[in-house]
Amino acid sequence: MTQVLINAPKTAKKGEVIELKALILHPMETGFRPGTNGRIIPRNIIERFTASWNGNEILRMDLSPAIAANPFVSFFAVATESGKITFRWTGDEGFAVEESVAIDVA
Amino acid sequence: MPGTTKEGTTRRTFIAGAALVSVLPFAPARATPEAMAAAIKEVVGDNAIREGRVTLDLPPLIENGNTVPLTVSVESPMSDADHVKAIHVFNEKNPQPHVFDARLGPRNGKAVIATRIKLGDSQKIVAIAETSKGEFFSASADVIVTLAACLEDLT
Numbered sequence: 001m002t003q004v005l006i007n008a009p010k011t012a013k014k015g016e017v018i019e020l021k022a023l024i025l026h027p028m029e030t031g032f033r034p035g036t037n038g039r040i041i042p043r044n045i046i047e048r049f050t051a052s053w054n055g056n057e058i059l060r061m062d063l064s065p066a067i068a069a070n071p072f073v074s075f076f077a078v079a080t081e082s083g084k085i086t087f088r089w090t091g092d093e094g095f096a097v098e099e100s101v102a103i104d105v106a
Numbered sequence: 107m108p109g110t111t112k113e114g115t116t117r118r119t120f121i122a123g124a125a126l127v128s129v130l131p132f133a134p135a136r137a138t139p140e141a142m143a144a145a146i147k148e149v150v151g152d153n154a155i156r157e158g159r160v161t162l163d164l165p166p167l168i169e170n171g172n173t174v175p176l177t178v179s180v181e182s183p184m185s186d187a188d189h190v191k192a193i194h195v196f197n198e199k200n201p202q203p204h205v206f207d208a209r210l211g212p213r214n215g216k217a218v219i220a221t222r223i224k225l226g227d228s229q230k231i232v233a234i235a236e237t238s239k240g241e242f243f244s245a246s247a248d249v250i251v252t253l254a255a256c257l258e259d260l261t
Contacts, residue, residue: 017215030224032201053213060209061219066200068173068222068255075208076216
C-alpha cells in the first residue's frame with residue numbers, strides 16, 4: 001500500500017501564499033548499489049512529481065536518484081480559488097500515485 | 107586547548123579515510139566537476155550565470171548522506187512579468203550530476219523548494235534559477251559528508 005502524507009492548510013485567504021508539503025513512501029533505489037548477492041539492484045525511482053490546483057499545474061519536478069528515499073517536497077502556492085490540490089507521483093515500474101486535498105479559499 | 111583541536115582533526119581525517127577505503131571497491135562511475143559543468147551547460151546554454159538572488163541552504167557538515175535536507179530559495183516578485191521559471195540543482199560527485207529540476211510559475215507566490223537529497227561524498231552543490239526574463243542566477247555550497255549514500259544494501 002502506498003502511503004502519502006500531505007500537509008496543507010484547509011482554509012486560506014484569497015491571495016495568501018501557503019506552504020504545501022508532500023511526502024510519499026518510496027525506496028528511491030538508485031540503480032548504483034549492489035545488493036547482498038553482489039548484483040546491482042535495479043533502479044526504481046519516482047521520476048516526476050507534479051502538483052495542480054483545480055487541474056492547473058502549479059509545480060512540476062523531475063527527480064533523479066539523488067533524491068532521498070521517501071521523497072519529501074515542500075513548496076509554496078498562491079491561494080486563488082476553493083477546490084482541490086492534486087499531487088501526483090510517477091516513476092519506474094509503472095509507479096503512479098495521485099492524492100488530493102480540498103481547500104477553502106475565502 | 108590546542109591538544110583537543112589536533113585530536114579532533116586526526117579523528118575526522120581517520121573517519122573520512124576509513125569511509126573512503128570502504129567505498130572504493132564498490133564505487134561506480136562518478137559524476138565529476140566536468141560532468142556537472144556539462145549538465146549545467148545543457149540547461150543554461152550560452153547564457154551568462156550570475157551569482158546572487160539564490161540561497162542554497164543545507165548543513166555544512168553531514169553525518170548521513172542518505173537524507174540531507176536542502177532548501178533553495180530565490181528572490182523574485184513571482185509576478186506574471188517577472189518570475190522564476192525553473193530551479194535546477196546539480197552535484198559534483200554522486201553517480202549522476204542531476205539532483206532535481208523544478209518548474210515553477212507566478213502561481214507559486216514564492217520561489218522556494220525544500221526537499222531531501224542523497225550525497226555520495228563531500229562535494230559542491232550548485233543551484234541555478236532561471237527567470238522568465240531568461241536570466242540565470244546561481245548559488246553553490248560546499249558540504250562535508252561523513253557517511254556517504256549509495257553504498258551496498260545493508261538490509
